[in-house]
Amino acid sequence: MSDVPEHGAGTEPVRILAPDGSPVGDADVGLSPEELRALLRWMVLARRLDRECIALQRQGELTVYPGFEGQEAAQVGSAFALGQLDFVWPTFRELAAALVRGVDAVQYLQYHRGTWHGGPYDPRATRFGPICIPIATQLPHAAGYALGQRLDGTNAVTIAYFGDGSTSEGDFHEAANLAGVWRLPMVLFCQNNGWAISLPSSEQTAGEIWRRAEGYGFPGVRVDGNDVLAVHRATERALERARRGDGPTLIEAMTYRIGAHSTADDASRYRDDAEVEHARVTDPIMRFRNWLLATGIADDRFVMACDEEAETYALEVRAGVIATPAPPADWMFDWVYAAPPSSFERQRAEALG
Amino acid sequence: MSDVPEHGAGTEPVRILAPDGSPVGDADVGLSPEELRALLRWMVLARRLDRECIALQRQGELTVYPGFEGQEAAQVGSAFALGQLDFVWPTFRELAAALVRGVDAVQYLQYHRGTWHGGPYDPRATRFGPICIPIATQLPHAAGYALGQRLDGTNAVTIAYFGDGSTSEGDFHEAANLAGVWRLPMVLFCQNNGWAISLPSSEQTAGEIWRRAEGYGFPGVRVDGNDVLAVHRATERALERARRGDGPTLIEAMTYRIGAHSTADDASRYRDDAEVEHARVTDPIMRFRNWLLATGIADDRFVMACDEEAETYALEVRAGVIATPAPPADWMFDWVYAAPPSSFERQRAEALG
């Protein structure tokens, strides 16, 4: 394991930009000015959409919605590093990553509207897997997919997202071990947002998540998940490593869940507001915007244009969501079997009259 | 983690006696001459019994039997270190550890005779849990038991045995994580015998098993599992650490499965005889006997007495096993429920006529 990505001493995550946006590491991550601006644009769009979704939920247009405010850099920085053919296996909180992958937000939000299950968009066309609720179960899917890609001789990489809480599940472990022993072209991307519903990560595990990798025989790295440049570079290195045939990397992106677990959750029951206020200081968007402005890569006009675009976009998505009709009743039966048994067809007739 | 047990560089396991029995480390592990001789005696007894069991199986007196030849030091060295109140959660291959704990071999072998399931002896009285077949599932039991012991304010420690193959199961991971985050008084004792049925450990995982511990926030150590002194010392340190309230330790004892996976398995299908021959060189009994004789702690007479005792013992157990009757038919119903429902009792009547 000669090419273990660098990482800070002890628990210090790798960082390129300090919370105030001043560079503390090599900020040249190989992105063009356009691409750097695109990172900001995606983060702004994603945050605005996230807030719109919470509003939509409050207005009864969505069912329970899990916000991701605070995690924009982790999702956008990593998803932006992916190649066209790379494939994402998300949890239920990766809407920002989905947008970067080109998943249509209105289609995605059918899931939160309760009009379809976790795969309303086309996962194969978008190369973004179905929304996955049972914790950590997407990780074995990712391992299998990565194996399948390698068997086909592609050099596409598979990335699986998961939370800090997910690392306690057996499926995380089994998938990580398969990834290691089969040297799969795979990135295990953990968003450690400090919480799993009401459990702080300190009570989730006594270890550091990035350190788990060594036990599976591949490198791990802890990165500042609110530093979009650091996240992007770590992901890109992991992708390169995988493409070279050197196997998986575990990335632990240290971020923070600013909001409650979901719109159904009241975080004040279990955590201090002070902690949240403190976390706002490390806000990923502010940090990156400051740097872009300071370096001159973006100007105020660009920043404003982003905000405006985000506004329009959010309203468009809102309209689309509200217009999403209930699915036809037949769909409950249409997609269960590719080759439906005749008894199943009789039941369909009974149900649909 | 200041008191991480020492371990060799890279993959070199901690060792006290070289394969020829010459000391390469501090051989004073705090055992009296009687105790040191007892270690040899248990190993000799266990091996002789193991061979008797294989014979009994060939003669149709036992069903499938999983031998443990080659693993005597790992089991005896660790079990011998336990205190009276410590509790063992075994797999299906820890007959040697069971003997050391005082489990009656004839009772234990009811399991392999097919006259009862994995708990024919009294697990609470012997402080030796039921034989466990579903791989790694005993580890969460051990974690729960350790928690219960701590809640009761005892300073008893819980030890769980498992194989290299077991470390790929989700249950291993979930239990290890619980042990770490709850700082449980627990020892996770892995016998890495090189194989899981036909899968060599190199294809089971790309990592080193002892290194997994760090990811759970507790120390791991790799020890020469054929060196009974090294095993004993590592176990004792782990027990002390647990008793101090400092939490779990993962011990990886490097040993070798000399025989096939079980009497139903033909190892020649998947492994070279040469490998087995090579492994015999590191035989745990020969090694320790050489050292005992060289240091004068034991003499030839003692060695002979052990062999003779083992012979008598094996024949006694054989007689006991053969005399074990089939259980009464009622037992199929007697132990299912403590408070059996009336419909269940009606079924019993139907079954027993």
Add this chain to the structure above:
Amino acid sequence: MSGALNRALYDALAEDPRVLVFGEDVGRSGGVFRVTDGLQAEYGEARVFDTPISEAGIAGAAVGLCFAGWRPVVEMQFDAFSYPAMEQVVDHVAKMRMRVRGRVDLSITLRIPAFGGIKGKEHHGESPETYYAHTAGLKVVAPSSALDAYRLLRQAIADPDPVIVLEPKARYWSKESGELANDGPGIGDARVLRDGETVTLVAYGAMVTRVLDAAAVLAEEAITARVVDLRSLSPLDDGVLERCARETGRVVVVHEAPRSVGLGAEVAARIMELAFDHLQAPVARVTGWDTPYPPASLEPLYLPSVERICDAARKVVAY
């Protein structure tokens, strides 16, 4: 019902110092359905505690705790999230007592918010009772009212055998009054909630309310429906099933789970065994379809409706 369950846990913790309550988010936050609200504050972190997200691990830990003489009450956060623990439940929780020949009681209570009807997301509306009721060594109950929730949970905790408590999510916020008490019908006992002579409607969990509604509709058509709340899914109450089948000669069984190999099949098969000569019509099953639980907007089509229940009853009566 959430309050009654909370009260049951509160009282069980008070009465028996060996009772422990644990699971995901049950401690500080008080559970996603508030069932464990305030328990940690009252009984401390040693007896009421949060666990990592490790369903198999915590079900397995419960087994170990039984060996150490504790009485674990474990929450699985949602129906579908009990499946990761299936190996522990089927291979150990259910079989351990037999394995060790009764030397250890597996006094585990596994609470699972179950069934649908709350327009939940995928994996939040499952009816897992078949898996558990088929597994020998377990007992399975499903209350339909606050009073029953209280006493069944108390009885489950007191029971020396492992009991799966399927709590109908759709009833958590039901407003019900009345004293909570620990006596009355036990595990294994069904209850007749409404008398009637023409047909027996059998249900459990949230479907009980729906069946009562159906009985009210049928009453207007001069069909007097007897309503049986099973309460206990394993063991089933053969006595009540036999008596009602004999007396009414017509039975409709209702559940949310898919029909095939659902609990309704067992009820139908037993009734045939116990009361064949008295049956005037085949036992009818009104159930969820043999499909995965659908998205929220199709939920009404999936769940047995009052209309579907009434139709089935009418058909059975007209048979």
Add this chain to the structure above:
Amino acid sequence: MSGALNRALYDALAEDPRVLVFGEDVGRSGGVFRVTDGLQAEYGEARVFDTPISEAGIAGAAVGLCFAGWRPVVEMQFDAFSYPAMEQVVDHVAKMRMRVRGRVDLSITLRIPAFGGIKGKEHHGESPETYYAHTAGLKVVAPSSALDAYRLLRQAIADPDPVIVLEPKARYWSKESGELANDGPGIGDARVLRDGETVTLVAYGAMVTRVLDAAAVLAEEAITARVVDLRSLSPLDDGVLERCARETGRVVVVHEAPRSVGLGAEVAARIMELAFDHLQAPVARVTGWDTPYPPASLEPLYLPSVERICDAARKVVAY
């Protein structure tokens, strides 16, 4: 039967380059029941490979492989060792196709050596069919003969939907001759193996032989028993069940699994629905008891015996 299954895998691997075979000890060693013997040597380590001991992981990997366009054929080493994969099977294998609205076929074959009768140790004699047959989205088959094992496995692999193949361990070493062919009855089709007019005996897996033996005994008493081999446990063959129930008016269903909420309950309930007016007696169930699978020496008492089957048939006939 082991040879026929081996042949089926061999032929499927030859015919479709997207077929993969994997599981614990299926590669180099050829499987604990020799079902995968020689496949790795023939098709290479890329297509036939050993996995770590990770049932959930490999069931989940199969799901991912389907997204990449492969057809995984996965072995679970024994019945009880399929339970660790239950979450993946119930939450994903069964539901994924619906979730993604048919854009991906879950063309997974899950082979499980199942049922008892080999004097195995604990956890080696389980009958898990209820768990799978109740799970919407899966198909479940259980062959009883070498020929059927060959064709059902071939059909399972070719099927675009996930199919659980429960292979009766007790029949692995059966000596049977005859051509193996891929045509004939498919998934969903039951077969009448012996004609008879007095009573229908329904079974599957290893119990089919036993039921045929029972039919031979009954024949000497002038009871002509028709024998139905279900073959497909989900979907069930309603047509054959209905016809046989109507024609013989008396039915005994036999399985090894515990009785409560066993497949026999579903068969009984359906027959009541499909042929109520023709039934001369309640459908009888001869099954394993509602206990964990017992130790080897009590196995004969647990498994339905020819005697128990005959007794049930006689009672049904005399009803």
